[in-house]
Amino acid sequence: MRKKASVIAIGNEILMGEITDTNSTFISRKLFEKGILTVVRLQIPDKREDIEQALRFCMEKSNIIITTGGLGPTNDDITKKTIANFLGRDLVLVDDLKNWVEGFFQRRGIPMSDVNLSQAEIIEGSRYIMNPIGTAPAIIINVGKKKIAMFPGVPSELYVMFDKFLEGIEGSIPVTTLLRTTGIAESDIYNEVKKDAPQKIQKIIYYYPTWRGVDLRIVSYDIDLQKDAVNFLKHKFGNYIYSLEEKEIEEIVGIMLRNKGISISVAESCTGGLVADYITDVPGSSDYFIGGVVAYSNKSKINILGVRQNDIDRFGAVSEIVAREMAEGVKSLFNADIGVSTTGIAGPTGERPGKPLGLVYMAVSYKNETIVKKQIFLSPRKRVKVAAATFLLNMVREVIKG
Amino acid sequence: MRKKASVIAIGNEILMGEITDTNSTFISRKLFEKGILTVVRLQIPDKREDIEQALRFCMEKSNIIITTGGLGPTNDDITKKTIANFLGRDLVLVDDLKNWVEGFFQRRGIPMSDVNLSQAEIIEGSRYIMNPIGTAPAIIINVGKKKIAMFPGVPSELYVMFDKFLEGIEGSIPVTTLLRTTGIAESDIYNEVKKDAPQKIQKIIYYYPTWRGVDLRIVSYDIDLQKDAVNFLKHKFGNYIYSLEEKEIEEIVGIMLRNKGISISVAESCTGGLVADYITDVPGSSDYFIGGVVAYSNKSKINILGVRQNDIDRFGAVSEIVAREMAEGVKSLFNADIGVSTTGIAGPTGERPGKPLGLVYMAVSYKNETIVKKQIFLSPRKRVKVAAATFLLNMVREVIKG
Numbered sequence: 001m002r003k004k005a006s007v008i009a010i011g012n013e014i015l016m017g018e019i020t021d022t023n024s025t026f027i028s029r030k031l032f033e034k035g036i037l038t039v040v041r042l043q044i045p046d047k048r049e050d051i052e053q054a055l056r057f058c059m060e061k062s063n064i065i066i067t068t069g070g071l072g073p074t075n076d077d078i079t080k081k082t083i084a085n086f087l088g089r090d091l092v093l094v095d096d097l098k099n100w101v102e103g104f105f106q107r108r109g110i111p112m113s114d115v116n117l118s119q120a121e122i123i124e125g126s127r128y129i130m131n132p133i134g135t136a137p138a139i140i141i142n143v144g145k146k147k148i149a150m151f152p153g154v155p156s157e158l159y160v161m162f163d164k165f166l167e168g169i170e171g172s173i174p175v176t177t178l179l180r181t182t183g184i185a186e187s188d189i190y191n192e193v194k195k196d197a198p199q200k201i202q203k204i205i206y207y208y209p210t211w212r213g214v215d216l217r218i219v220s221y222d223i224d225l226q227k228d229a230v231n232f233l234k235h236k237f238g239n240y241i242y243s244l245e246e247k248e249i250e251e252i253v254g255i256m257l258r259n260k261g262i263s264i265s266v267a268e269s270c271t272g273g274l275v276a277d278y279i280t281d282v283p284g285s286s287d288y289f290i291g292g293v294v295a296y297s298n299k300s301k302i303n304i305l306g307v308r309q310n311d312i313d314r315f316g317a318v319s320e321i322v323a324r325e326m327a328e329g330v331k332s333l334f335n336a337d338i339g340v341s342t343t344g345i346a347g348p349t350g351e352r353p354g355k356p357l358g359l360v361y362m363a364v365s366y367k368n369e370t371i372v373k374k375q376i377f378l379s380p381r382k383r384v385k386v387a388a389a390t391f392l393l394n395m396v397r398e399v400i401k402g
Numbered sequence: 403m404r405k406k407a408s409v410i411a412i413g414n415e416i417l418m419g420e421i422t423d424t425n426s427t428f429i430s431r432k433l434f435e436k437g438i439l440t441v442v443r444l445q446i447p448d449k450r451e452d453i454e455q456a457l458r459f460c461m462e463k464s465n466i467i468i469t470t471g472g473l474g475p476t477n478d479d480i481t482k483k484t485i486a487n488f489l490g491r492d493l494v495l496v497d498d499l500k501n502w503v504e505g506f507f508q509r510r511g512i513p514m515s516d517v518n519l520s521q522a523e524i525i526e527g528s529r530y531i532m533n534p535i536g537t538a539p540a541i542i543i544n545v546g547k548k549k550i551a552m553f554p555g556v557p558s559e560l561y562v563m564f565d566k567f568l569e570g571i572e573g574s575i576p577v578t579t580l581l582r583t584t585g586i587a588e589s590d591i592y593n594e595v596k597k598d599a600p601q602k603i604q605k606i607i608y609y610y611p612t613w614r615g616v617d618l619r620i621v622s623y624d625i626d627l628q629k630d631a632v633n634f635l636k637h638k639f640g641n642y643i644y645s646l647e648e649k650e651i652e653e654i655v656g657i658m659l660r661n662k663g664i665s666i667s668v669a670e671s672c673t674g675g676l677v678a679d680y681i682t683d684v685p686g687s688s689d690y691f692i693g694g695v696v697a698y699s700n701k702s703k704i705n706i707l708g709v710r711q712n713d714i715d716r717f718g719a720v721s722e723i724v725a726r727e728m729a730e731g732v733k734s735l736f737n738a739d740i741g742v743s744t745t746g747i748a749g750p751t752g753e754r755p756g757k758p759l760g761l762v763y764m765a766v767s768y769k770n771e772t773i774v775k776k777q778i779f780l781s782p783r784k785r786v787k788v789a790a791a792t793f794l795l796n797m798v799r800e801v802i803k804g
């Protein structure tokens with residue numbers, strides 16, 4: 001029989017609408033990829049009766065109950081003790097966890113208040129997953145044939161421990177393949193699929209658009225059909241597919257740069273530092289990333305990057321030639337193998353005749369060649385920045401993959 | 403008596419983790435601003451039994467039950483007929499709605515299939531709100547003293563009709579104040595509050611930590627008590643509070659820079675472009691942001707920013723003196739009024755004796771003075787970047803607020 005899961009997000013801030021509960025989305029998707037369906041999700045306040053009621057509700061409907069939130073050290077964090085109480089069990093201190101929590105503060109040279117020691121307690125008879133970036137471990141407890149798993153509400157902590165948790169769970173056969181794309185609109189993919197793919201392939205393709213691109217997930221228990229779908233998509237959208245794993249484009253490009261011993265530098269106008277930010281999000285990026293310039297003013301484009309005043313006057317700062325000069329300029333400034341650049345109109349103002357909002361020129365200069373591409377990205381401002389930065393990184397991938 | 407609400411989001415795609423349920427966040431926040439607390443939220447599949455069970459669950463806990471999703475014209479949209487059935491009522495066709503739906507297709511020159519006529523049906527005894535941008539109206543029905551309100555799942559359609567719905571709802575007085583802080587840990591605020599604030603003030607302070615800082619929300623129907631809490635927090639944590647509105651620190655600093663006619667430039671090592679990215683997220687930032695340098699290598703710190711080789715050799719690139727020279731160097735490079743800088747160890751590697759992971763020096767150079775501060779931020783890498791960039795922007799605020 002197929003396993004069923006339910007998710008309970010605990011926290012007043014969620015019910016006050018302060019934060020969006022992306023954790024539950026993450027959990028549902030991860031479970032779904034493993035063939036486990038989420039049958040219900042609840043968001044409830046940090047209140048004993050509500051937690052107990054939600055547990056009863058979910059235990060009836062599912063075999064796996066996941067909770068997030070309420071595992072911090074303060075008074076309003078009551079998930080752990082409420083669930084212990086609900087199951088009629090005690091909390092017990094775990095020495096390894098105590099050492100971890102103490103070390104966590106020591107390593108950072110921060111004095112630890114005693115309240116944090118509660119983080120080292122788990123429920124009697126449960127097992128835990130160490131939290132590599134925080135103090136609250138995940139706690140998993142079997143109740144008859146069912147499983148309750150508690151995770152902290154901090155997304156990054158949840159993400160890293162949830163993957164560990166899933167390794168220990170037998171799913172139904174995980175029969176999904178991920179294809180990550182960037183630089184093509186969801187509707188363009190959808191229309192092509194609708195036009196050319198057989199009906200049964202259409203039905204197993206799921207679309208997850210973000211500002212950075214569109215993830216495609218193929219979900220089917222029929223392995224051959226799945227392969228057919230992957231081949232269809234690869235054939236149609238090959239240039240836009242940058243990964244078949246969870247990795248971001250900057251990780252993919254980072255690995256390629258490292259392996260090939262190629263260094264990179266960045267000149268940014270409309271992306272305003274975001275390209276450099278993405279690149280330096282990758283641990284160890286200092287091995288291939290030398291530096292960048294955010295040249296927001298024309299003067300800085302001219303003085304620091306060597307863009308020609310004359311070209312700005314003739315073609316404007318948002319133009320193919322300026323993108324080209326920026327990429328070549330930053331490459332020589334940092335003495336890097338690759339120079340890349342962006343110049344565009346992020347909005348909401350700055351539109352001019354022939355230069356619509358969202359227009360961005362992006363250049364990659366490598367060896368003796370500089371490639372410039374032009375795109376019009378959708379508003380708002382941040383979306384233009386994100387889409388352009390991602391598009392540019394995919395251009396780098398294309399250029400060096402050779 | 404205080405009104406209580408619950409929210410039921412209906413749709414298989416939500417439970418597969420395909421989309422994040424931002425509708426429920428929107429609804430909770432709108433209700434909360436009107437003094438109505440959401441006591442529970444559920445996400446359930448498009449299934450009759452699940453909808454009925456969720457309704458029973460929510461009718462017990464709240465006076466206002468909001469549903470989203472399942473109001474489309476196709477077979478899997480079953481919300482309306484399921485709720486009608488649950489209440490033992492019929493669906494009735496409304497002429498005005500029929501005209502609207504037909505006109506909707508006519509105006510777009512699209513032939514209408516008959517299935518769309520179901521969009522003109524409402525539940526017997528209910529009232530509706532016309533959907534100005536789609537075909538599914540919101541439907542509101544009183545059940546005894548309780549109210550069930552159904553909205554479509556398309557966010558833009560929900561938003562516009564929900565505001566209309568709220569106009570017809572009497573709320574309680576909305577009584578919350580927001581204080582946004584950065585540069586101080588949640589546990590430090592918590593401990594100080596616990597130590598020095600009267601019990602009744604402690605009870606109305608809610609903590610929302612993110613990597614950028616800790617938001618504090620004071621929630622009370624007692625206006626005087628609320629003021630006391632705000633004053634207490636301002637007195638204790640004044641330097642860390644950068645806003646009493648939803649605004650981000652870069653918006654606050656941006657407004658100050660613009661009003662004072664001060665320009666800024668940025669030199670980044672460990673934050674890798676994120677400070678510039680934050681600053682340029684603000685529309686119109688080109689008025690005061692001139693540019694930035696991401697100096698990841700020592701060579702670029704020396705060649706472009708004028709940091710002294712000798713100081714790097716003696717004190718290391720992560721040091722007070724290098725932070726100072728970077729800020730002063732970038733200020734003069736861009737000829738800006740302010741130069742700021744970051745240099746630190748974002749991790750996960752790079753730790754050295756006396757230089758722990760997360761150590762960051764940040765400098766602000768303005769007029770004839772350069773201020774340098776040192777902090778140790780928590781892992782992971784991205785968190786160090788985010789916390790340092792935010793801390794630095796708050797330093798700018800402190801320096802120019804004068």
